[in-house]
Amino acid sequence: MTTITTDFVSKMDRVSRLNLINSVTGFKPANLIGTKSTSGQSNCAIISSVIHLGSDPGLIGFVMRPLTVPRHTMRNILETSSYTINHINADIAERAHWTSADFDGHESEFDMCNLEEIYRDDFFAPFVGQSNIALGMTLVETIDIKVNGTVLVIGKIEMVHMKEDYRTSTGCLDLVKAGTIAISGLDTYHTTDILASFPYARVNDLPVF
Amino acid sequence: MTTITTDFVSKMDRVSRLNLINSVTGFKPANLIGTKSTSGQSNCAIISSVIHLGSDPGLIGFVMRPLTVPRHTMRNILETSSYTINHINADIAERAHWTSADFDGHESEFDMCNLEEIYRDDFFAPFVGQSNIALGMTLVETIDIKVNGTVLVIGKIEMVHMKEDYRTSTGCLDLVKAGTIAISGLDTYHTTDILASFPYARVNDLPVF
Numbered sequence: 177m178t179t180i181t182t183d184f185v186s187k188m189d190r191v192s193r194l195n196l197i198n199s200v201t202g203f204k205p206a207n208l209i210g211t212k213s214t215s216g217q218s219n220c221a222i223i224s225s226v227i228h229l230g231s232d233p234g235l236i237g238f239v240m241r242p243l244t245v246p247r248h249t250m251r252n253i254l255e256t257s258s259y260t261i262n263h264i265n266a267d268i269a270e271r272a273h274w275t276s277a278d279f280d281g282h283e284s285e286f287d288m289c290n291l292e293e294i295y296r297d298d299f300f301a302p303f304v305g306q307s308n309i310a311l312g313m314t315l316v317e318t319i320d321i322k323v324n325g326t327v328l329v330i331g332k333i334e335m336v337h338m339k340e341d342y343r344t345s346t347g348c349l350d351l352v353k354a355g356t357i358a359i360s361g362l363d364t365y366h367t368t369d370i371l372a373s374f375p376y377a378r379v380n381d382l383p384v385f
Numbered sequence: 386m387t388t389i390t391t392d393f394v395s396k397m398d399r400v401s402r403l404n405l406i407n408s409v410t411g412f413k414p415a416n417l418i419g420t421k422s423t424s425g426q427s428n429c430a431i432i433s434s435v436i437h438l439g440s441d442p443g444l445i446g447f448v449m450r451p452l453t454v455p456r457h458t459m460r461n462i463l464e465t466s467s468y469t470i471n472h473i474n475a476d477i478a479e480r481a482h483w484t485s486a487d488f489d490g491h492e493s494e495f496d497m498c499n500l501e502e503i504y505r506d507d508f509f510a511p512f513v514g515q516s517n518i519a520l521g522m523t524l525v526e527t528i529d530i531k532v533n534g535t536v537l538v539i540g541k542i543e544m545v546h547m548k549e550d551y552r553t554s555t556g557c558l559d560l561v562k563a564g565t566i567a568i569s570g571l572d573t574y575h576t577t578d579i580l581a582s583f584p585y586a587r588v589n590d591l592p593v594f
Contacts, residue, residue, distance in 0.1 A: 182443065198557075201416075202435065202567070203413075203560060203565065203567040206411060207410075225436050226410045231403050232406075234409070270581065278588055279588060290594035309409065319530065321539065328530075334390065336405070338386065343405070348573065356412065357412075358567050358577055360557070361557040363585070364581075365582070365583075372573075373573045374482040382483060383479070385498060
């Protein structure tokens, strides 16, 4: 085993540091955030920081870098309180990746990256048509993370769109069947297979390891 | 496509709701948090909510439910400011899952689940010996998420332990080579394969989709 200390990391070139530190948390969920401004300009941004916060009510967070790429996303969410979270699958992985390009503010990533902008059930924010699992979200609050200026955006799940056969007998979603992919680092996309499922862990049922 | 609304979700039985809402964010990183109390009692807890917050300095967050399983983890982190984040691989997936059982406070999950408790470089908190990538962390701050009583625990990466050959030519970690796995829902573990890597997205290089 090699040990890399924080002093060593701070002396790395910027790209190596970004690549290392963006890899060390493990696999990340691959999602597109869909938004629309009050003037009707849509926006679509890849984000790897979506996180489960609670189940009743269903609350989800994601981390926004205030001064970097998805600034239109943040502005639209604050203006309209409405956004969508759309799972990325292999068919749209490359298009999803390219939403991170710094397009002019008058161009929609839906158009530039050939992602289908669709509207469902009178929900304000646009969904990604090619996504097999998608959530309609309403903003609950934003929390400033002062130590580095990032923002935790917290929203409530209003609706889940998916094919019914993705739901397993226990109510989970089969993400492999849905084609959902994962991200490592800043640029690498992964398909997955099921390794195992384990029962709810009760002390009295503890296996002999 | 089927639409499940929040009203429908709130009327689901508890297990179905937990399984659905814990699945909808996509794949989650699979990590074990290692801690030790000031009196020397070690603790090891599986956590699927580790999130990248920043690269310079390297900052990582995870979400803690204050009243549920990993309460010893939280107490130890607040007492000692020291913890480790250890990637879960296929060899220890089942043992890692069972750390979520509600053991007596005087039993260490390292012992109960046959996870190797090791100490490195005079770092206070214990590492998981079978983990191929592990981080030594120092607490920076905790942020209360008032809407549902969860806590975002933010820490600084002090050191990264890994095999040198996991680092790619660009400085990323090859998580497939390291055997790191991903989680979906509350109980399902996934191996991954590389689908693709894409270049840094510059507008002028946009492919024709």
